[in-house]
Amino acid sequence: MLAVVAKGTDPAEPLGGLYVGEWPEAAVRGEWTTVTVHAASLNHHDLWTLRGVGPGTRRVPVVLGSDAAGVDEDGNEVIIHPVVGDPAAGGGDETLDPGRTLFGEEHDGTCAQRVAVPVRNLVPKPPGLSFEEAACLPGAWLTAYRMLFRKAALRPGDTVLVQGAGGGVSTALITLGAAAGFRVWVTGRSEERRESALRIGAHDVFSAGARLPARVDAVMETVGEATWAHSLRSLRPGGRVVVSGGDNRNHAAGRPGPYLLPAVDDRRIHPGHTRRPTGTLPVLRRAPAVSGHRPGAAAGTGPEWLPSAAER
Numbered sequence: 403m404l405a406v407v408a409k410g411t412d413p414a415e416p417l418g419g420l421y422v423g424e425w426p427e428a429a430v431r432g433e434w435t436t437v438t439v440h441a442a443s444l445n446h447h448d449l450w451t452l453r454g455v456g457p458g459t460r461r462v463p464v465v466l467g468s469d470a471a472g473v474d475e476d477g478n479e480v481i482i483h484p485v486v487g488d489p490a491a492g493g494g495d496e497t498l499d500p501g502r503t504l505f506g507e508e509h510d511g512t513c514a515q516r517v518a519v520p521v522r523n524l525v526p527k528p529p530g531l532s533f534e535e536a537a538c539l540p541g542a543w544l545t546a547y548r549m550l551f552r553k554a555a556l557r558p559g560d561t562v563l564v565q566g567a568g569g570g571v572s573t574a575l576i577t578l579g580a581a582a583g584f585r586v587w588v589t590g591r592s593e594e595r596r597e598s599a600l601r602i603g604a605h606d607v608f609s610a611g612a613r614l615p616a617r618v619d620a621v622m623e624t625v626g627e628a629t630w631a632h633s634l635r636s637l638r639p640g641g642r643v644v645v646s647g648g649d650n651r652n653h654a655a656g657r658p659g660p661y662l663l664p665a666v667d668d669r670r671i672h673p674g675h676t677r678r679p680t681g682t683l684p685v686l687r688r689a690p691a692v693s694g695h696r697p698g699a700a701a702g703t704g705p706e707w708l709p710s711a712a713e714r
């Protein structure tokens with residue numbers, strides 16, 4: 403089959419290890435099955451692997467890609483949930499399983515014509531989404547969903563600051579946050595990306611580190627050291643910082659964070675990983691179908707798909 407593979411890694415020349423060509427299919431075992439991939443999305447995780455950073459490097463050569471949509475062996479259109487883990491080992495949450503991995507780490511990834519996946523990782527694809535749109539949902543959009551609706555405890559009308567205008571998770575945060583009726587403020591390093599944030603639903607944009615007109619109810623932090631102090635300065639007392647990652651500090655050295663969280667006063671920090679067990683995907687998949695929102699499309703309104711109290 404045709405596959406996109408990290409054959410080697412190099413912090414300085416990451417594309418030097420990239421191979422696109424014939425590759426053997428992974429064997430299917432136990433409760434696993436094969437999905438014919440129709441679309442896979444690029445995640446920064448794949449670039450980190452090529453740079454020699456993170457768990458993707460444990461098993462090089464490895465097929466890249468953690469997110470995809472395709473067709474299962476029975477002909478059903480499916481989205482592939484990217485986390486391979488044991489819920490029992492994570493106290494009911496597979497993302498907390500110390501042994502959990504993403505596709506493209508211990509197991510070959512989704513940038514291939516076919517990928518072997520656990521049956522439990524398959525979620526029906528909403529018919530209203532294209533395969534390309536559906537392939538964007540698993541990592542970045544599910545992370546954004548959990549940050550906004552499970553961790554931040556925001557209500558319509560609240561103000562949320564998204565640090566970073568053009569990132570994968572940021573894009574999803576802006577779109578979902580605007581659709582949910584939050585006032586979305588965004589910082590970005592370039593005019594072009596700030597304008598793009600406005601197009602997908604941001605209510606106001608600011609240059610990185612700029613003083614905001616008011617303190618916000620929650621900050622979505624996916625950047626790292628470069629924005630951390632600003633995140634804390636911008637937060638109202640009792641507000642929440644939700645952290646899904648922080649890689650920027652060591653980009654130059656070819657290494658991601660983690661960086662140390664400074665002491666905080668009465669503001670609340672909500673760290674913890676934001677990828678979700680398979681059970682959340684059916685919740686997220688309602689969003690584009692009901693609200694007209696699509697990964698990559700302009701924002702509107704659609705409070706119908708806000709999680710119910712039971713789902714929060």
Ligand SMILES: NC(=O)c1ccc[n+]([C@@H]2O[C@H](COP(=O)([O-])OP(=O)(O)OC[C@H]3O[C@@H](n4cnc5c(N)ncnc54)[C@H](OP(=O)(O)O)[C@@H]3O)[C@@H](O)[C@H]2O)c1
Nearest residue numbers: 446541542545566567568569570571591624628647648650
């Ligand atoms: N993507 C996923 O599926 C996923 C899932 C769970 C957790 N995460 C974690 O979330 C974090 C972000 O992931 P991502 O995929 O969204 O990454 P990404 O697409 O590379 O986005 C990085 C973001 O960081 C901003 N940024 C980087 N360096 C900066 C600096 N020096 N100053 C200000 N802003 C800076 C960028 O801002 P500009 O827009 O201005 O360039 C951009 O918004 C990572 O730690 C990742 O591990 C990602």
